[in-house]
Amino acid sequence: xxxxxxxxxxxxxxxxxxxxxxxxxxxxxxxxxxxxxxxxxxxxxxxxxxxxxxxxxxxxxxxxxxxxxxxxxxxxxxxxxxxxxxxxxxxxxxxxxxxxxxxxxxxxxxxxxxxxxxxxxxxxxxxxxxxxxxxxxxxxxxxxxxxxxxxxxxxxxxxxxxxxxxxxxxxxxxxxxxxxxxxxxxxxxxxxxxxxxxxxxxxxxxxxxxxxxxxxxxxxxxxxxxxxxxxxxxxxxxxxxxxxxxxxxxxxxxxxxxxxxxxxxxxxxxxxxxxxxxxxxxxxxxxxxxxxxxxxxxxxxxxxxxxxxxxxxxxxxxxxxxxxxxxxxxxxxxxxxxxxxxxxxxxxxxxxxxxxxxxxxxxxxxxxxxxxxxxxxxxxxxx
Numbered sequence: 001x002x003x004x005x006x007x008x009x010x011x012x013x014x015x016x017x018x019x020x021x022x023x024x025x026x027x028x029x030x031x032x033x034x035x036x037x038x039x040x041x042x043x044x045x046x047x048x049x050x051x052x053x054x055x056x057x058x059x060x061x062x063x064x065x066x067x068x069x070x071x072x073x074x075x076x077x078x079x080x081x082x083x084x085x086x087x088x089x090x091x092x093x094x095x096x097x098x099x100x101x102x103x104x105x106x107x108x109x110x111x112x113x114x115x116x117x118x119x120x121x122x123x124x125x126x127x128x129x130x131x132x133x134x135x136x137x138x139x140x141x142x143x144x145x146x147x148x149x150x151x152x153x154x155x156x157x158x159x160x161x162x163x164x165x166x167x168x169x170x171x172x173x174x175x176x177x178x179x180x181x182x183x184x185x186x187x188x189x190x191x192x193x194x195x196x197x198x199x200x201x202x203x204x205x206x207x208x209x210x211x212x213x214x215x216x217x218x219x220x221x222x223x224x225x226x227x228x229x230x231x232x233x234x235x236x237x238x239x240x241x242x243x244x245x246x247x248x249x250x251x252x253x254x255x256x257x258x259x260x261x262x263x264x265x266x267x268x269x270x271x272x273x274x275x276x277x278x279x280x281x282x283x284x285x286x287x288x289x290x291x292x293x294x295x296x297x298x299x300x301x302x303x304x305x306x307x308x309x310x311x312x313x314x315x316x317x318x319x320x321x322x323x324x325x326x327x328x329x330x331x332x333x334x335x336x337x338x339x340x341x342x343x344x345x346x347x348x349x350x351x352x353x354x355x356x357x358x359x360x361x362x363x364x365x366x367x368x369x370x371x372x373x374x375x376x377x378x379x380x381x382x383x
């Protein structure tokens with residue numbers, strides 16, 4: 001690494017870490033203030049509170065890293081511009097892209113760190129918050145989660161399940177009714193069981209106190225059989241699939257989203273669209289860090305005080321616009337209005353191209369476009 005790269009990185013890292021620690025401190029103060037009535041009035045154990053906030057840090061960092069990159073880059077390059085250090089580097093024959101290269105490398109490294117956090121830890125933060133609140137508010141420990149009246153449709157094998165009661169994460173189901181249909185969607189057999197158990201090692205279902213009823217094409221009962229216990233193998237349903245209708249895509253990590261899409265590939269596209277979009281979004285979101293670095297680096301370099309102020313305003317405007325478009329495209333993708341890839345990656349592609357354009361303008365010593373209404377009006381009148 002050249003001496004110039006070490007100097008630029010050293011000037012950048014200090015404000016960068018200050019921004020991260022400052023934002024984390026502000027978030028922690030506000031969050032503790034919001035939850036103070038629960039934490040202190042309910043006398044939550046100290047270690048439980050520490051564990052809870054530790055679980056929230058990945059989600060907060062994924063949001064804060066791009067903003068910290070933006071502010072640190074603008075501060076670092078703006079200070080070097082005011083002290084004419086950037087001019088000295090350019091006079092020595094160092095190009096603008098070469099000056100910002102180590103900063104873009106840090107942006108790329110931050111993207112990798114954000115992806116590691118966003119892979120699963122950040123996705124589980126909201127669920128950890130919910131479990132923490134339930135555990136603190138419940139005097140007798142965490143409240144047991146029970147699902148009542150679950151319906152699952154297996155379109156591939158033409159089976160419909162109705163489950164009266166079950167606990168997520170277990171292999172036991174109570175009050176089960178299963179309808180088996182033929183290719184013409186006529187009910188040919190139904191199963192009624194007081195309890196159903198799944199044996200994951202053998203992939204078998206065991207129905208307790210079961211009643212099996214066969215039907216003909218007209219819907220008339222042709223046979224009834226009541227057995228204390230019956231075992232069925234070869235069914236593709238698993239407890240995870242049966243309970244998958246209750247999961248939310250934004251609470252799932254990358255591997256969990258893949259598993260959901262693999263097990264429920266026969267669902268209608270409108271039901272799968274939020275999960276496909278969130279999967280692509282998990283991959284695309286970390287790249288926001290690099291895109292922000294690419295936009296902020298050329299805007300942070302300026303050769304006049306007025307230019308610095310205008311560049312800072314433009315950078316903040318671009319980042320807020322990027323955030324707005326990200327949520328807009330995400331909503332369109334989850335609503336099955338556009339494809340998941342388009343929904344997740346379009347904002348990154350748009351602002352990546354904007355960043356390249358700004359870098360080209362700065363490398364050729366041209367001014368960035370001005371969005372000042374007075375300047376725009378003067379340009380219109382001049383033309």
